[in-house]
Amino acid sequence: MSNEQKVYDITIIGGGPVGLFTSFYAGMRQMSVNLIESLPQLGGQLTALYPEKYIYDIAGFPKITGQKLIDNLVEQMSQFEPTITLEQEVREVTKQDDGNFKIKTNKETHYSKAIIITAGNGAFQPRKIEIENAEQYEGKNLHYFIKDLQYFAGKNVQVLGGGDSAVDWSLMLEPIANKVTLVHRRDKFRAHEASVENLMNSKVEVKTPYIPSLFIGEDHIEKIVLSKMKSDEVEEIAIDEVIVNYGFVSSLGPIKDWELEIEKNSIVVNSKMETNIKGIYAVGDICTYPGKVKLIASGFGEAPTAVSNAKVYIDPTAKVQATHSTTLMEKKEKLDQKKVPVNS
Amino acid sequence: MATHTIVDQSTCIACGACGASAPDIFDYNDEGFAFVHLDNNEGSAEVDEDLLDDLDDAVEGCPTDSIKVSEYPIVLEEV
Numbered sequence: 001m002s003n004e005q006k007v008y009d010i011t012i013i014g015g016g017p018v019g020l021f022t023s024f025y026a027g028m029r030q031m032s033v034n035l036i037e038s039l040p041q042l043g044g045q046l047t048a049l050y051p052e053k054y055i056y057d058i059a060g061f062p063k064i065t066g067q068k069l070i071d072n073l074v075e076q077m078s079q080f081e082p083t084i085t086l087e088q089e090v091r092e093v094t095k096q097d098d099g100n101f102k103i104k105t106n107k108e109t110h111y112s113k114a115i116i117i118t119a120g121n122g123a124f125q126p127r128k129i130e131i132e133n134a135e136q137y138e139g140k141n142l143h144y145f146i147k148d149l150q151y152f153a154g155k156n157v158q159v160l161g162g163g164d165s166a167v168d169w170s171l172m173l174e175p176i177a178n179k180v181t182l183v184h185r186r187d188k189f190r191a192h193e194a195s196v197e198n199l200m201n202s203k204v205e206v207k208t209p210y211i212p213s214l215f216i217g218e219d220h221i222e223k224i225v226l227s228k229m230k231s232d233e234v235e236e237i238a239i240d241e242v243i244v245n246y247g248f249v250s251s252l253g254p255i256k257d258w259e260l261e262i263e264k265n266s267i268v269v270n271s272k273m274e275t276n277i278k279g280i281y282a283v284g285d286i287c288t289y290p291g292k293v294k295l296i297a298s299g300f301g302e303a304p305t306a307v308s309n310a311k312v313y314i315d316p317t318a319k320v321q322a323t324h325s326t327t328l329m330e331k332k333e334k335l336d337q338k339k340v341p342v343n344s
Numbered sequence: 345m346a347t348h349t350i351v352d353q354s355t356c357i358a359c360g361a362c363g364a365s366a367p368d369i370f371d372y373n374d375e376g377f378a379f380v381h382l383d384n385n386e387g388s389a390e391v392d393e394d395l396l397d398d399l400d401d402a403v404e405g406c407p408t409d410s411i412k413v414s415e416y417p418i419v420l421e422e423v
Contacts (some may be wrong), residue, residue, distance in 0.1 A: 045357075045359060045407075048407070049359050049360075049361055049407060050359070050360065050361075053360070121357045121407075121408065124407070127404070162401070163405065185397075185400065186397045186400070186401075188397065190364075190365055190401055190405070246404060247404055247405050247407065248407050249407055249408065249409060250357070250407045250408060251408070265355075285357075294358075
């Protein structure tokens with residue numbers, strides 16, 4: 001389905017914890033939401049960098065893992081029906097003559113009455129493999145993400161990397177693929193001990209300490225050349241698919257060109273969380289103001305401020321201060337009595 | 345060949361990845377930003393050879409490429 005014609009009330013840029021809560025709160029204030037995230041998954045830094053790490057400073061949770069917090073936020077957000085636009089990086093934002101914003105991503109164009117930027121430290125992208133001819137195989141049989149495990153059924157798959165993603169994907173692919181080989185440049189893996197133990201007991205062939213040095217193949221990678229660390233030994237392996245899990249890199253990127261006031265890589269906002277461009281708000285780690293504290297907890301506090309002020313920006317007759325969430329939810333339930341709440 | 349390392353704190357996002365990969369090299373200051381505790385982030389200390397694999401892990405795991413490595417002592421240019 002194309003989003004091209006729809007003008008959303010709010011477009012949220014960034015699907016990290018603060019973006020998810022912003023989406024929930026915008027739903028609560030009865031606004032339509034389009035949430036744009038550069039990765040194929042929600043959760044931002046938490047999911048990308050430390051899903052299993054405990055976080056201790058979320059109000060109401062003595063401790064909670066990054067992934068669990070994200071799962072909860074997604075569940076909370078899904079009480080409404082936001083549009084989730086994954087794997088799109090916002091490139092350009094322009095205010096049109098009708099006051100609406102035109103938001104160009106690397107894939108399509110979206111329209112919105114207001115924008116809330118919750119992009120943290122900028123868009124995450126997978127760290128690319130540094131092999132000269134690697135780029136030509138992207139979108140063919142060189143993968144940075146796995147969307148469908150079945151795609152690899154019966155194939156010879158080579159996974160590159162030494163962290164949790166590399167180990168977990170190898171284990172998930174093992175029963176499906178014909179053969180999985182995991183290549184890492186050292187014998188020690190950065191993944192969880194339990195996962196590494198599973199790996200060693202699995203049928204995954206673990207090749208360490210090796211690094212890939214060359215891809216061979218005209219259109220697709222047919223063979224991969226592996227070099228053994230600290231030796232001249234090289235080995236050629238025929239493969240069907242290559243998956244690279246070298247972590248993520250983030251950068252503010254094109255946000256710098258949207259004519260927003262930026263100070264030390266952060267977007268300057270006022271007490272309404274509003275930027276120097278009317279209708280664009282910023283909350284969470286990406287925003288700054290005197291006394292700003294960069295924590296998920298403070299981002300959660302900033303979200304309702306931005307949403308409520310955006311609501312008034314869109315509809316000047318609306319009130320900034322919303323009534324209690326209990327009352328708002330009762331109203332919502334009356335409105336969509338026939339619908340079953342989504343609780344995935 | 346000697347190896348030196350330093351964290352560029354102007355780009356560090358205090359994510360905590362480097363200390364998890366190489367706790368013998370990196371620590372965090374009061375604000376959570378990483379620094380090389382071998383030399384108080386001055387880029388002058390030689391990293392022990394036994395720690396080089398950990399250092400590679402940290403460099404690979406840093407989401408903002410803030411960990412700089414060189415065979416010579418490192419001085420970061422002021423931004």
